[in-house]
Amino acid sequence: MTISGTPSNDELRLAPVQTHHVRKPLNHDSAVKHVSGTATYIDDISEPVGTLHLAPGWARNVVRGRIRSLDLEPVRKAPGVIAVLTAKDIPGINDCSAALGDDPVLAETEILFYGQVLFLVIAETRDQARRAARLATLVSDPLTPIITAEDAVAADITVLPDYQFRRGSPETGMTAAENKLTGVFHIGGQEHFYLEGQIAMALPQEDGGVLVYSSTQHPTEVQHTVAKVLGVPDAAVTTEIRRMGGGFGGKESQANQWAALAALAATKTGRACKLRLDRDDDMIMTGKRHDFRVEWQAGYDGEGRIRAVDMNFLARCGYSADLSLGVNDRTMFHADSSYFYPDALIRSRRLRTDTCSNTAFRGFGGPQGMLSAERMIDAIAIKLGKDPLDVRKLNFYDASRNATPYGMPVEEHEVLHDLTGQLEASSQYWERREQIKEFNAVSPVLKKGLALTPVKFGISFTLKHLNQAGALVHLYTDGSVHLNHGGTEMGQGLYQKVAQVVADELGVTLDMVRITATNTSKVPNTGPTAASSGTDLNAMAARNAAVAIKSRLVAFLSEAHKCPADLIGFHNNQVRLADRVIPLKQAVKEAHLARIQLSHAGFYATPHITWDRDSASGRPFYYFAYGAACAEVTVDIMTGEMTVDRVDLLHDVGHSINPAIDIGQIEGGFVQGMGWLTTEELVWDEAGRLRTHAPSTYKIPAAADIPADFRVNLYESKGNPQETIYRSKAVGEPPVMLANSVFCAITDAIASLNPGVVPDLDAPATPEAIMKAVQAIRSGKGGAE
The missing domain is CATH 3.30.365.10 (Aldehyde oxidase/xanthine dehydrogenase, molybdopterin binding domain)
Structure with missing residues (x-):
């Protein structure tokens, strides 16, 4: 050498x-x-002398409409205001999208969703900017907004083309199956609720350059976006970030707009400019986890072995594509969870609605796909009168059934079996199952549920160049x-x-x-x-x-x-x-x-990534991370209240680089997933306004929600068979899906009220959703027939 x-x-x-x-x-x-x-954090960085503060201006009484006039004179005349910028002040391209050019930084002729930014106020103080931003007078022609997935289906409007995986002949398999079940399942979205909200500070540099401090998961994309908006080369823009106070996917693409506005203001005024969103504005203006309407059908035999599935994922994407291509693809990639489908049709519609553009969220669509699979397994088990764990294990990938619906081999299926078996024993699943049956038989109001669910999560970006x-x-x-x-x-x-x-x-x-x-x-x-x-x-x-x-x-x-x-x-x-x-x-x-x-x-x-989306073939993931969770819950069927009594987690991280950090990620991911599936409910009113836009109306898990008996262990792995760093495995997203066990345990508790009837329970399983499912099951109405 x-x-x-x-x-x-x-x-x-x-x-x-x-x-x-x-x-x-x-x-x-x-x-x-x-x-x-x-x-x-960015808000702690010492501000240069003369730093200006920014506030976005938006229409608080308009959800969707054409702009007829916008009077900004009262804003400009407000105390402390230096300037007010609109789309006409953008020297480059008015777009902050991740790829498709459909996300305006500032609205021009139309308001596309509740909370869309119309103008930017630049003032001496943040308080002055925020007060001035409310003084504009807008005249618009209202349009009827499309809010729900069902609205979008009726209007036949999407942000991206439909997509599907097909294996074998699902039609033939379904016809030949001994039993069939069909259901519709709604999965709610989730607010990121990072502790540090969206924030950016821009400092003008020599020769038209700009330095942007941005709370972003994707500094290069912020660099590209700022350069595009300012009409300068990428090399004129530098993005820096030392740490974020949480991201969870909400700062992967959606930090772009706020960085671009800060940079635009800095170049227009020649002074440092900082934009920190108010919490309410942040929740209203930024995207969430995608919510879904899932239409599914399963064909299976008398033992519960699946023969064919047909799954149709209808995603509410919001007003623009954002990252909905990759998110929905990953939902489809994980619609098998840990189960082999001999014949499968897995479809996705990416629906356009007049709501904020949904975006990346920890798991990136995978949790929605896996939860749907677990709903199918639970439904099959309930209909057959079998324990769901038996049906799960019966359908696991193994040596002879180890190809996913998109053709990738499941190379470590033995880890799935071994890990699940270990947790089954260490959690005393079968002993507790008998105890819960005895408890439910004599308890008229409180019902317990138990579930053990697996995790198989693909690791890699499905867009090859990102790896x-x-x-x-x-x-x-x-x-x-x-x-x-x-x-x-x-x-x-x-x-x-x-x-x-x-x-x-x-x-x-x-x-x-x-x-x-x-x-x-x-x-x-x-x-x-x-x-x-x-x-x-x-x-x-x-x-x-x-x-x-x-x-x-x-x-x-x-x-x-x-x-x-x-x-x-x-x-x-x-x-x-x-x-x-x-x-x-x-x-x-x-x-x-x-x-x-x-x-x-x-x-x-990353080597060996060969995914070809057009032909729906190849290897989209370098490897799979595995895990399993056993959750026990108690449900009050008179009020719908629920507590998580005990959780046992066993997770595969290969040879851990830092066990303490990995265990922390597993604990945090589980709790965040539990919040998504039990308490975190997003509500839009009929007009299309987000009503859950503050901690007072949106409930994330608090200390009292953490299971009192919370057991977390790392699986004793032989090491990642792929040549990863020191044979470790990723741990950021997979633990979120361990929380599927909580939702399935709630389903189990409600199912005890009427054996053989599948609870019509949607996610999140809030007290209201639980009571709705309890009332339905008591009348014999189920969520799958």
């Missing part, structure tokens, strides 16, 4: 390092800062390390995991690794931190950079110190040269004096 050149792929595959930080339950890099209140990442690593002459990569930190511990990897590869202690903010001028053309791939991609790119630097250093030291390369090792800020040890900083200084490159831009692209 050449000492100063870039190592080949073979040279990057060095022998595994002895890990001293990886696989250790180390603190999150910002843990102390979080609890002490010293972590710097790449870059990292920049510098090794300084004092032995300290500068680490930068394209991933963003939203509390999930990505920065900490990547730092652990780099520390081990270079043999330094963690205090010698300087974690720096994600910045588009350091690592360009990044993908979003999403799809649970943040660690898989960025840690591998950073490792490749560290290995490249170490390779050069080893080659130099081997020659300079006449020591065989295989006898050179790095540990604890020292370098071992056969039988002697020197400080790392000494070795690095020697290399620097010899003009050895001690910096590297690492890169990684």
Whole structure:
């Protein structure tokens, strides 16, 4: 090899390092800062002298309509107002969409949904801007809004073409099946409710450039959007983000608009400008998890083995496409959950409605697909009088039935069986099942339910080009390390995991690794931190950079110190040269004096991704992550109130890079999923106005909702069979779907009221939804026939 050149792929595959930080339950890099209140978020950044504040102006009494006139003079004359901007002030393209050009930054001739931004107020203070934004006078011609999925179906209006997977002959399979069930299932959306709302601060730079601090999961997309709106090259825009106070998908594409408005104001005024949305405005203006109407049919035999399925997912996408292509595709990819369908037709309609544009949310459509599959399994079990766990296991993928409806093999089906079996035993499922039967038999008001559900979740972006990442690593002459990569930190511990990897590869202690903010001028053309791939991609790119630097250093030291390369090792800020040890900083200084490159831009692209959407064939995922959850609930059938009494979780993370962080992600993901399925209800009124737009009307899980008996364990994995970073597996999104067990347990409790009748329970299972299902089942009306 050449000492100063870039190592080949073979040279990057060095022998595994002895890990001293990886696989250790180390603190999150910002843990102390979080609890002490010293972590710097965008609103904490010191504002330059003369910083202006922005507020969006929107029509509070119009849901859908054509704009006849908009009088902004009272706004301009309000105290403290510097300027008011409209679409006419945009020098570039009036669009902040992720891809399709259908998301205006500021409305021009039409109001497309309740909360759409019409103008931007720039004022000396935030209070002045917000007060002025209410002074505009709008005259419009109202149009009848399309609000629900059913409205959109009747109008036959979509944001994207219909799409489907087909395997075998579902029509023949359905006809030949011994039994058939048909049902309609509604799945609600979910508000992201990140602690830090949407925020951006823009600082004008020389020659028309702009620096944007944006709370975004996708700095490169913010860069592209700002450049497009301003009409400047991408290179004139720099986006930076050190940490977010939560994202959950809500800042993957929807941070674009607020960053663009801040940058537009900064370039127009020549002053720093900051836009921080009010919580109510944030909830009204930004997209949610997609809600669905699911129409399903299943054909099965007398044992409960599925022969054929027909599933039609009708998604409310909102007024624009946003990320609805990928979200709905992933719903379809996960409509099998963990079950083999011999014949299958899985369809999707992406419906356009006059509501905020729904977007990415943790799981990215996968939870909706998996929950629908679990509803089918529960319905089959209830109709046959069998335990749902038996029916689940009967339909699991195995060695002879291991191809998904889209043709990808399920290569670790044995993990699914082993993990589920372990949880079945450790949770004492069958003993508790008997106890619950006895309890329900003598309890007229309180009914208990129990469910054990699996998780099989595909890891990778289904848009192939997103499966790449870059990292920049510098090794300084004092032995300290500068680490930068394209991933963003939203509390999930990505920065900490990547730092652990780099520390081990270079043999330094963690205090010698300087974690720096994600910045588009350091690592360009990044993908979003999403799809649970943040660690898989960025840690591998950073490792490749560290290995490249170490390779050069080893080659130099081997020659300079006449020591065989295989006898050179790095540990604890020292370098071992056969039988002697020197400080790392000494070795690095020697290399620097010899003009050895001690910096590297690492890169990684996920291999083996071959998905062809047009033919619906290939391999969309690098691997699957597995898990299982057992939940026990108590339902009050007089009030609809419900408590989660006990939860047992067992989750597969491969060889964990940081077990403490992974367990935290599993706990948090489960609770967030539980909130989606039990308490978090989005309500639009008949006019199309969102009514649940504040903590007073939208209920996320609180401390009292956490199960009192909450048991979480990591599955003792043999390691990811794919060549991921240290054989780990992703952990960001899969745990959300562990919460399906809670919904299925509620279904189980209600089903005890009338054996053989499937509860007509929609998600979320709020007290009102539970009471509706209880009243229906008592009258013999079920949710599947």
